[in-house]
Amino acid sequence: MDTTITTPEYEQKFESFQAQINALEALVSKQKALIEYYENQFLMLKRRQFGTSSEKSDIDIQQLNLFPEPTEVTLPDIDETEDIKYTRKKRKGKREEDLSGLPVERIDYKLSEEERGCPECGETMHDIGVGNVRKELKLIPAKVVVVEHATHSYACKNPECVEVGGGTPIIVKAESPAALIPGSLASPSLVAHIIVQKYSNGMPLYRIEKGFQYDGVVVTRQNMSNWAIRCVNLYLILIYTMLKTFFMKESVAHSDGTHTQVLHEPGRAPQTKSCVRIYRTSGCSERKIVIYEYTETKGKEHPQRFLKDFVGFLHTDGEEGYHSLSSDIIIVGCWAHLRRYWENLLKTIPKDKRKGSDAERGVAYITKLFLLERKFKDLSPEERFQKRLEMSKPIADSFFAWAKKLAPLPKSPLGKPVHYALSQHQYLENVFLDGRLELSNNRAERSAKKYVMGRKAWLFSNTPDGAHTNSVLYSIVETALENGLHPFYYIKFLLETLPRMSTNDDLQGLLPWSDSLPDWCRAPIKKEVAKCA
Secondary structure, three states: OOOOOOHHHHHHHHHHHHHHHHHHHHHHHHHHHHHHHHHHHHHHHHHHHHOOOOOOOOOOHHHHHHOOOOOOOOOOOOOOOOOOOOOOOOOOOHHHHHHOOOOOOOOOOOOOOHHHEOOOOOOEOOOOOOOOOOOOOOOOOOOOOOOOOOOOEEEOOOHHHHHHOOOOOOEEEOOOOOOOOOOOOOOHHHHHHHHHHHHOOOOOHHHHHHHHHHOOOOOOHHHHHHHHHHHHHHHHHHHHHHHHHHHOOOOEEEEEEEEEEEOOOOOOOOOOEEEEEEEEEOOOOOOOOEEEEEEOOOOOHHHHHHOOOOOEEEEOOOOHHHHHOOOOEEEEOOHHHHHHHHHHHHOOOOHHHOOOOHHHHHHHHHHHHHHHHHHHOOOOHHHHHHHHHHHHHHHHHHHHHHHHHHOOOOOOOOHHHHHHHHHOHHHHHHHHHOOOOOOOOHHHHHHHHHHHHHHHHHOOEOOHHHHHHHHHHHHHHHHHHHOOEOHHHHHHHHHHHHHHOOOOOOOHHHOOOOOOOOHHHEOOOOOOOOOOO
């Protein structure tokens, strides 16, 4: 049998085998890339589930100087790493300072006349003063009292007056305050307590209901929900509207968003996620305003509608919906969001391989910018603007030039932070346009976290009215806290004052930053004044 293979047949089979080899090599390469991608995803999810959420950086900042710079810039020397630690220094007299605003109840412990006899000679001993004073805090639980508003009526028995009245005596009633909500047991203090418990302390209504039951008081969660909605619709919506009016006069603001669930939205399934957007003033604003707005969807038309009268700078994350706003609004990107992408990548790399990696270099660039911001925090906006152009902008320019040269695959682990950096380039660079701007949008994220923590407790809203009420009450409570007010006393003051006001009265004296508010509305805690940037 002749098995000789001619040259053309050999070349044909060789080409076939070579094609199969190339296909297998391409398949192996693709599978290796997929394995690497899934391994990184697994490590990232594992870290998110079980790791810490701290954003402190433990890399050596000086290692960045070991790399050749893509542009010739002189980077500032920074001898510190960004290690965010909170140390509590005990000051002398700190306890006395903390207790100085509280009433004091003193109990003196003395010996009786019989006990004062000297154990040696029997003579009566003299009081030589107090050896030591031990202090403790005593809590007096809240007390619920039924208040009966009895309005007396007065009639004139003079026959002449009866005759003038056509046989009916003249009757005059004493003045009494109108009910907060007609036909209900709600009082300003009771509703203020419910609002603060839910929107400041994160207590769902069923737990507040249980707390009332422990004190022998029957207040159902349905009543509490109805009272909150009625008080918003009748009174507190006026304050909320005023907050939005003053917010539109600002020129620097922050915005963020989070989801919420509303069970009975018309035409939508109960599982459908709705949205709550947060709009708040920046650190340089004289008026501290935090506004929450409930919307059925996350569509870009909602921020467009809300911000139609706003002109200035708006700090946001990378959400595309903000990029279609009016040209009067300049979007400022968030460098903290960008750093998280690089941090997540860095922590998926084994520790022995992090040194000198692209992930470590990316983190080092951004960390340098945040370290410089620490040095600039006490400067005026004008001075900070100049220092940023002189020291920070060259680092940012060097970072973007370096990121462009990496050119990783879009879906690779390195591709995500690089793509985010380059797609957000123009917005991230806008921080250098004004010294009042901030390097991150963390200010809005902190306000969003208040809503998120509450949502974990009460889970959802039953109706759109309830979701809208949540937005109004969160706005008033958080704005009150930002302005150093005690939320319970402030809301109680509003619910006592607003029902007595006419439509022509000026509401500006009731706003949280007003000097005309009574002193008892202000919190005794000394709130640190937020610094610009």
